[in-house]
Amino acid sequence: MKKIFGLMLVLVMTATIFAGCAKEEPVVEETPEVTEEITEETTEEMTEEEVDAVSTASIVTEGDALVAALSADGFWLAATLNDIVLEEDLVVEGEFTNRDEIARKIGLYTQDADRNVLERFTLTAPSMIVRSENFRLQGGTFVGDVYVEANGFHLVDNTIEGNLYFASQEYMDSRVEDETGVVTGVVEVK
Template sequence: MLRTNYLFLGELKMKKTKVISVLAVSVLSVSLLAACGSNNSSSSSDKKTEQSSKAEVFAGATQGTSNFSDLQKGFAKNGAWLNATKGDMNASGKTLTVEGLFLGDGQVARKLAIYNQDSSHKITARYTLTVDKIEVKSPGFYISNGTVKGNVDVFATGFHGQTGTGVEGQATIDGNLTFASQDLLDAYNKLPDAQKVKVTGTTSVVKGDVVSFKPGGITAGAHGNVTYSFEGNGTDTKTGATTGTADVSVLKKALGKNGAWLVATNADVDASGKDLTIDGTFLNEKAAVQRTLAMISQMI
């Protein structure tokens, strides 16, 4: 399956004799760039604001817990991407620390599910988790449907909220929301309203150490925990693969599972009758799952 996040046609001219046939065999997003600029809209982002079309599987302790210790273990570096409460939970004075790099539904994500739903995925109850604070050190962390009573401090990219249909209410922070850098806050402010949380207190920047992750090839375990196959570019990334090449053999290797997340051409490429197979799962420089085939020329 080939999922295209961004498709810019621009000045790209593809003749029948110069068609690259692309077969995607990995669970990731592919960007075909053919003009300058970018687009912030994303089907994967929209997906996060909707309830899953299939029943969510809460793995292990994340089937739903009433114990704060179990919830903390679930959000540890060796925990799971999705963790849930069975009802209201009072952990007053305690800190929930969210750490590690995880994939959920093919995207970088950590989900705090504070709700219940019926077989039609309608929200039947929204719960409250009471803590002193949540420290978010995992990218893609989001609060789903319920309320966090306490402060939330964000040190990683991709923080957002999720609110589904059903009983009245929305994802809420009954406290203050802080970001460790202005860039993190600016990225959050650019989100559509449907992906934001209701905040009863203040939203501000309190400078701290932003958690970052390197680009590279990755694999995900049963509960979404990420392991690097390699950091940066793989061994099949030959000279010119990321800066621009017209050599089909170089492109083919770089798009494989030991290649690079960003591959570029510097001229028309005639790969008539050949398949370029995109294999493997990769993180880009912003800790998002992505493969890009850039067929453009642009000014710096």
């Protein structure tokens, strides 16, 4: 447990150092596939060829890095470490895989090695436009309207403080129901 915490602390500190030295490029950290426990041995065994945008995660603390992580050139998973406010719409697009299945996810929370949620965060934007299939909005709160333009939308342990619109009945019918997801506004085809 201490090794994992220490590793995460080193990653965050490294990101902070790079953020201070970077010109205007957003800092995006790559981590091993999140389906495995991250240990010192895991990071030492990884080669550059094993890390790719299809199966790696992006841990972000700034809006620009989040936008980049969820773009078509981003990562299958974006995880935040704090609240983030965006002035423009957030567009989630591109096809990514996790465990050889099409998947995309944003995690607005942190967790321990046993996957217990430690902190939840709020992401605020005028709207989120989802164009990635099997997108999972998990943990925390999204403040704004969500427009779904893809199959398999999944709301897990998250509150949308706004409306949830689907571009077609097909997209709405393909959503994965989860009783832990809450929408304060309307849920409809628009």
